[in-house]
Amino acid sequence: MHPSQIEHYLTQLLPALGINKQRELVRLLYEIAKRDQLPPSEILPVQKNLTFERAKKILLQKRYPVNFKTARKDQFYLPKLELDPAQEADLTPRPFFPKTVYIETSVKDTPLAQRVRAAFPQAEFKETDGKTQVGSPYFSNRLDTLFIHREKYDFLKPCPCSCGSAGCGYNLINLGFGCRFECEYCFLQQYQNLHAVLLPANVDEFLAKIDGAKFRCGPFDRPRIGSGEFTDSLVFDDLTQYSAQLVPFFRARPHLQFEFKTKSVNIGGLLQAGGCENVVVSWSVNAAPITNLAEHFTPGLTARLQAACEVARAGYRLGFHFDPVVIYNGYQQDYARTVEEMAATLPHDKIAWISVGTLRFSRELKKAIETRFVHNTILDGEFLLDFDGKMRYSPAQRQEVYQFLVPLLRKTFPKAVVYLCMEDPQIAAQF
Ligand code: SF4
Known part of the structure; x- marks a missing residue:
């Protein structure tokens, strides 16, 4: 209409x-x-x-x-x-092939810059001092531009969580900005103001900040550090080969845990790097209709779980994020089916943690979703302005989700830590 x-x-x-x-x-x-x-x-x-x-x-x-x-x-x-x-999203499948690649002068001879030149020979390459404004006016065209740069400031930080939410003590290193998937709920479509893919070439400088840093643990036995806030941790890993640097680094620091968060099956680098007990590879999982209709270009659940089995066999531990859970008619049966498939496929003793979070978004993101995905169904639920200024299902609806899913996950995977993500502390305390 x-x-x-x-x-x-x-x-x-x-x-x-x-x-x-x-x-x-x-x-x-x-x-x-x-x-x-x-x-x-x-x-x-x-x-x-x-x-x-x-x-x-x-x-x-x-x-x-x-x-x-x-x-x-x-x-x-x-x-x-x-x-x-x-502003509508372009949902035509296409490979990642940037038209223009900017490389900051100070990293022009790094292995990443060399790999990028070899991977995209038909792209136009431009050297920059890092101050040039790059990218498209439209978020949907962000994959046209790739920027290889030297990160100077944003190396390591506590997860900002959501104002007033119950935190889980997570810590972040931001290895990249931008993603080639098109999840309808992705906050990047409203948050990312530089419409390009940014990949830092100075991972060694990120890692140098970790030794000596003070970390929070939250409810876990060791501090957790992750890389998937502003991108998918593995979606570009065949190009970046960050896993080749990260896995040996954390293997030598068993008092820390590192998490790759992904929806991809781009696990070649991880398999090559060899397994590591304190590296957790985690997949976002969802009910089939949400994966099929709202997570465009991502591999389906079965492919994600097969990739999880492979990295578990290689010696990594696994994590899963039921996030965002979307409420619709029949959602409980569909999420239960996802849990069933996980139970039948995965090595249970390898699962370190599973988080659960219901769909939430800022007011600005709601407007971005409805204009980029005019046929979306994820916004059809009843979202209300909530304690942190975001839009969420009502507390009663969220509690219904957690009362169904959290006990089911704890019963199915008794060794995994099951926790809520970005939830009102009063609700989180009940689970
Ligand atoms: S995989 Fe993550 S970063 Fe990529 S589009 Fe989906 S939600 Fe956004």
Whole structure:
């Protein structure tokens, strides 16, 4: 349903509406029409003495059938609907082949720069002092530009988690920015303002910051450090070969744990580097409909689990992240099937941890998702403004997810640490 059709219908139904009131009703009608595949005339039929207040109440009840009675009015977020076709995601499958590669002068002779030159002979190469603005105006074109650079500041930091959430003591090294997958919920589409793939060539300088650094442990026996905040940890590993540097480094430091977080099956580098007990390779897993419909270009669950078995056989430990869990009709059966497939496939004693987190996003990310993926279904749930300013399912809906999934995972994988990610401390304490 195009927003202009909804606007037209509303203008006929309630001709005297001001801009703000019309904006709220257009948003509600649009979201209901998209979710229920109904025309606006069936959602809000012509009726006598209809006022804005009455229309809004009817639409809120239809849009939030579970939470309408219990949510506060200020938890409904009804911004102007601004869909921009120029921003839509390009879902045509294509290999990663940047058109332009920028290489910062200070790293032009590094092995990474040399590998990149050999891998993309048809790309245009440009040397830069690192201050040039690179990348496309559109996030969807980010794969056209690759930037090999020397990271100067952002080496090692505690995971920022979410304001007011129960933290898990995670620590981050940001080896890269940008990803070739297109997960509809990915925060990078709103967060990444430099629309290119950035890969640092000075991993040795990242690693030099680790010895002597103070780390938090959270609920784990050893500090955990990971690399997958602003990219997928392995999606470019055949090119970067970061695993060849990281695995031996952490093998020599058994008091630390390093985590590669991925959805890819790009495990050749890990297999070559040999196994390592304190390196955990973790996969994000989901219900099949979410993987198939909302994690574009990623390998399916079966392929991810096969890759997990291979790295476990090589001597790595495994992690899994049920994140983001999405609520829809029948979601419990689908997530239970994913747990079943994991139980039947994986070596249970190799699983170090499993996290669970429900879908959440900032207000800005909601707008990015709806304009980049106009046919998404992940936004059809009932999201309310929550304790940290993000949009989440209501506490009762989140608790329903955790009451179902956390005991199931603990029963199926009794040796793994199962914990909640970025959750309200009061809810996290119950699990
Ligand atoms: S794999 Fe991770 S970084 Fe890549 S698009 Fe999906 S959510 Fe974003």
